Amino acid sequence: MLLAIVESIGRQVILWMENSGRIVILLGNTLFHLREKPRMKHVLHQMAHLGVDSLPIVLLTILFTGMVITLQTATEFIKYGAQSSVGGVVAIAMARELAPVLTGVVVAGRVGAAITAEIGSMKVTEQIDALRVMAINPIKYLVVPRLLACVIMVPILVIFADIIGTVGGYLVATLYADISSFTYIHSITLFTVVNDIIGGLVKAMFFGGIIAIIGCYKGLTTGEGAEGVGRATTASVVSSIILIFISNYFLSLVLYR
Amino acid sequence: MIKLEKISMSFHGKYILQGIDLEVKKGETLVVIGPSGSGKSTLLRLMVGLLKPTQGEVWIKGQEISHLSEDNLNKVRIGMGMVFQYSALFDSMTVGDNVAFGLREHTTMTEAEIHKIVTRNLRMVGLAGQQDVMPNELSGGMKKRVSLARAIAIRPEIMLYDEPTAGLDPIMSGTIDRLIMNAKRVLGVTSVVVTHHMSSAFKIADRVAMIHGGRIIEVGTVEQIKQSENPVVQQFILGLKSPSAYVRRRSEMR
Numbered sequence: 357m358l359l360a361i362v363e364s365i366g367r368q369v370i371l372w373m374e375n376s377g378r379i380v381i382l383l384g385n386t387l388f389h390l391r392e393k394p395r396m397k398h399v400l401h402q403m404a405h406l407g408v409d410s411l412p413i414v415l416l417t418i419l420f421t422g423m424v425i426t427l428q429t430a431t432e433f434i435k436y437g438a439q440s441s442v443g444g445v446v447a448i449a450m451a452r453e454l455a456p457v458l459t460g461v462v463v464a465g466r467v468g469a470a471i472t473a474e475i476g477s478m479k480v481t482e483q484i485d486a487l488r489v490m491a492i493n494p495i496k497y498l499v500v501p502r503l504l505a506c507v508i509m510v511p512i513l514v515i516f517a518d519i520i521g522t523v524g525g526y527l528v529a530t531l532y533a534d535i536s537s538f539t540y541i542h543s544i545t546l547f548t549v550v551n552d553i554i555g556g557l558v559k560a561m562f563f564g565g566i567i568a569i570i571g572c573y574k575g576l577t578t579g580e581g582a583e584g585v586g587r588a589t590t591a592s593v594v595s596s597i598i599l600i601f602i603s604n605y606f607l608s609l610v611l612y613r
Numbered sequence: 614m615i616k617l618e619k620i621s622m623s624f625h626g627k628y629i630l631q632g633i634d635l636e637v638k639k640g641e642t643l644v645v646i647g648p649s650g651s652g653k654s655t656l657l658r659l660m661v662g663l664l665k666p667t668q669g670e671v672w673i674k675g676q677e678i679s680h681l682s683e684d685n686l687n688k689v690r691i692g693m694g695m696v697f698q699y700s701a702l703f704d705s706m707t708v709g710d711n712v713a714f715g716l717r718e719h720t721t722m723t724e725a726e727i728h729k730i731v732t733r734n735l736r737m738v739g740l741a742g743q744q745d746v747m748p749n750e751l752s753g754g755m756k757k758r759v760s761l762a763r764a765i766a767i768r769p770e771i772m773l774y775d776e777p778t779a780g781l782d783p784i785m786s787g788t789i790d791r792l793i794m795n796a797k798r799v800l801g802v803t804s805v806v807v808t809h810h811m812s813s814a815f816k817i818a819d820r821v822a823m824i825h826g827g828r829i830i831e832v833g834t835v836e837q838i839k840q841s842e843n844p845v846v847q848q849f850i851l852g853l854k855s856p857s858a859y860v861r862r863r864s865e866m867r
């Protein structure tokens with residue numbers, strides 16, 4: 357009984373390590389192909405696709421997050437007479453953590469899933485094999501443009517998120533919590549420094565990379581049939597989100613000490 | 614041109630092919646026949662390096678390919694074309710873009726030149742004017758023909774056909790058979806054709822190889838295959854219920 361449990365855990369660990377190894381190899385391969393000039397047409401196409409897919413949800417998610425955070429901070433801070441700090445606290449939380457992580461989660465759900473579904477269905481219908489027979493390297497043709505697009509586009513989405521989140525906070529602070537618009541904005545400029553924003557964008561690049569690589573890996577390793585594509589897509593989203601949360605902690609540790 | 618030496622292939626420990634030796638000479642058309650699931654598609658996939666053999670060697674134009682990296686393999690594959698059993702068209706591209714794909718990727722041709730080849734190739738497979746259609750609007754047989762037009766676009770020296778006439782009506786099958794024969798006659802293409810259509814096999818083949826139980830049980834010219842003493846071969850080409858049915862029939866004829 358105990359042995360069976362240990363055995364099953366062991367198997368899971370081995371499987372997990374095997375997958376991690378393969379993902380690292382895929383990443384290495386992809387970076388290796390970056391030395392050749394990537395096709396900007398494909399990258400731009402992917403970026404447009406990705407931006408259009410995610411921007412509305414990112415904006416909506418972050419707007420309300422900015423609002424609720426302000427609501428909570430304002431009520432607590434006002435109790436202690438610290439209303440002049442609300443804007444700054446919200447802006448820092450937004451720029452450092454909330455905007456990059458939530459954008460990452462939204463993009464993982466939309467774009468990561470779409471990447472896996474697209475590549476996965478190409479895999480099960482032998483289109484990847486057809487590419488290979490036609491002497492096209494699927495990593496160069498499919499993975500590189502998606503990786504570049506995600507690494508460039510997620511930070512751009514985060515810039516939008518920073519702005520909309522702050523706007524959401526401003527609205528709640530001024531209209532609901534009776535903090536003057538001057539106090540709120542002044543507090544933002546007092547507390548936030550450029551590094552807060554840049555740190556968030558660096559995180560966003562990492563998250564973009566995670567989403568693209570996991571998305572492509574799960575697509576390229578999809579099992580048989582439509583069922584396989586469905587399973588790969590779910591796995592892609594779940595793995596990306598978990599990795600985003602874990603790496604976020606360590607990125608914060610390095611970026612904001 | 615193509616040489617398989619002592620090829621064995623197993624999936625999850627189960628051997629699908631065992632000790633296959635096979636050679637295809639330059640300009641020759643070899644037809645591969647065998648029951649469903651006997652490993653015919655697997656054989657073709659080994660020839661283009663989509664699969665690495667569990668044991669044995671695959672030689673293409675004097676080069677052993679099963680140890681090559683993907684990038685070096687691609688140099689060999691430039692000279693090869695393959696028609697997939699299930700077409701494998703790029704479903705995000707139009708029919709025209711599918712056919713043009715190899716030309717755009719591997720040649721410096723202008724769009725006008727490419728357009729001319731695409732138009733000609735589609736006409737050859739009886740799909741004139743279908744450039745702008747998306748693959749998912751086509752029937753299975755039409756997809757098959759687009760796949761063929763795509764494979765021959767870059768004029769490969771070696772063509773691998775996985776059931777090119779499956780799902781086609783007799784007239785269209787005849788057209789495709791003639792296309793394969795013309796490629797050989799006019800361009801000197803070396804071909805391996807997997808087919809279940811015996812009439813088409815006997816028409817286009819220089820030699821026929823039969824796979825059964827993971828081995829090549831018979832290989833020879835069309836005449837040799839027709840005269841084969843092997844009951845399993847006879848059962849297959851005559852479509853009989855069992856090998857013994859052939860043995861019975863032969864003894865009745867004597």
Ligand SMILES: Nc1ncnc2c1ncn2[C@@H]1O[C@H](COP(=O)(O)OP(=O)(O)OP(=O)(O)O)[C@@H](O)[C@H]1O
Pocket residue numbers: 624625629647648649650651652653654655656698
């Ligand atoms: N990637 C794979 N993983 C596991 N098993 C495989 C794989 N590819 C093929 N097989 C198995 O190998 C055997 C031969 O398959 P293959 O597709 O080569 O047969 P075939 O002769 O082309 O059959 P058909 O005439 O039906 O197309 C089958 O039993 C199949 O299940």
Ligand SMILES: [Mg+2]
Pocket residue numbers: 653654655698775
């Ligand atoms: Mg087959």
